Amino acid sequence: xxxxxxxxxxxVVTLVDEGQEHLVEDVIVSTLDDCVTVEQYDPRTxxxxxxxxxxxxxxxxxxxxxxxxxxxxxxxxxxx
Numbered sequence: 001x002x003x004x005x006x007x008x009x010x011x012v013v014t015l016v017d018e019g020q021e022h023l024v025e026d027v028i029v030s031t032l033d034d035c036v037t038v039e040q041y042d043p044r045t046x047x048x049x050x051x052x053x054x055x056x057x058x059x060x061x062x063x064x065x066x067x068x069x070x071x072x073x074x075x076x077x078x079x080x
Contacts, residue, residue, distance in 0.1 A: 002016065012031075036052070
């Protein structure tokens with residue numbers, strides 16, 4: 001299950017792990033103008049872990065989900 005909320009300066013997606021076994025804490029993805037943050041509470045350390053990705057890194061991650069194993073570089077396409 002997931003939710004999407006549009007806040008003043010970010011779009012926030014919360015991913016909820018559903019099921020009966022090995023549930024992990026919710027993952028919160030916040031998309032801002034210049035970066036994307038991914039947060040998850042870690043009960044072992046009692047702290048929220050955060051990863052910040054640039055927009056280019058996030059675009060690479062989205063592209064990588066559908067590609068086979070290998071090394072890639074995104075190229076800019078001319079607009080128009």
